[in-house]
Amino acid sequence: EDKVVQSPLSLVVHEGDTVTLNCSYEVTNFRSLLWYKQEKKAPTFLFMLTSSGIEKKSGRLSSILDKKELFSILNITATQTGDSAVYLCAVDTGGFKTIFGAGTRLFVKA
Amino acid sequence: GAVVSQHPSRVICKSGTSVKIECRSLDFQATTMFWYRQFPKKSLMLMATSNEGSKATYEQGVEKDKFLINHASLTLSTLTVTSAHPEDSSFYICSAAGQTDQPQHFGDGTRLSIL
Numbered sequence: 001e002d003k004v005v006q007s008p009l010s011l012v013v014h015e016g017d018t019v020t021l022n023c024s025y026e027v028t029n030f031r032s033l034l035w036y037k038q039e040k041k042a043p044t045f046l047f048m049l050t051s052s053g054i055e056k057k058s059g060r061l062s063s064i065l066d067k068k069e070l071f072s073i074l075n076i077t078a079t080q081t082g083d084s085a086v087y088l089c090a091v092d093t094g095g096f097k098t099i100f101g102a103g104t105r106l107f108v109k110a
Numbered sequence: 111g112a113v114v115s116q117h118p119s120r121v122i123c124k125s126g127t128s129v130k131i132e133c134r135s136l137d138f139q140a141t142t143m144f145w146y147r148q149f150p151k152k153s154l155m156l157m158a159t160s161n162e163g164s165k166a167t168y169e170q171g172v173e174k175d176k177f178l179i180n181h182a183s184l185t186l187s188t189l190t191v192t193s194a195h196p197e198d199s200s201f202y203i204c205s206a207a208g209q210t211d212q213p214q215h216f217g218d219g220t221r222l223s224i225l
Contacts, residue, residue, distance in 0.1 A: 088154070098156070098214060
């Protein structure tokens with residue numbers, strides 16, 4: 001059975017800290033790995049990763065994929081209170097089938 | 111770009127009512143739209159996948175007669191929760207994708223409360 005596992009499930013940090021969120025997966029067919037940020041409403045798209053070892057960056061956020069180890073990390077540097085959210089990792093297995101992890105709930109204290 | 115609009119954002123109604131939720135892709139043509147359900151502090155659970163002009167594909171355990179999905183055009187899909195009961199109360203989210211190699215973009219979700 002295809003699965004996506006995220007860790008930790010929750011995390012509390014102070015403003016300015018750097019955090020690393022983990023995502024591992026086991027799927028029959030892999031097309032891409034996606035990261036989303038979910039605040040009070042629906043998820044917003046952050047990154048899509050298809051190739052190993054190529055880091056994607058957007059401001060203080062960055063992500064990288066290791067297809068050999070079936071693993072991805074999402075880094076957030078110099079965290080701010082506005083980064084508090086649930087971060088979802090998902091794997092597109094093709095045919096528009098996307099498997100979501102349970103999410104990591106991040107809380108950044110002022 | 112890639113804006114998905116979902117309406118309404120909040121519904122409160124009595125048990126037995128049918129509720130229709132609309133999902134529109136505003137600036138792209140969505141080949142496929144997805145409907146998810148999310149329980150508090152849980153991840154997204156895919157309910158069904160719909161392609162324009164064809165019947166929706168439902169995930170195991172999702173009652174197709176209970177959750178009617180219509181994908182009438184490349185920019186509009188609707189989910190109707192028929193004869194809703196309190197156990198149907200949840201956060202329903204739609205997403206849309208234009209092509210298979212593009213990420214899904216989500217609507218803002220509909221919080222459904224059945225009294």
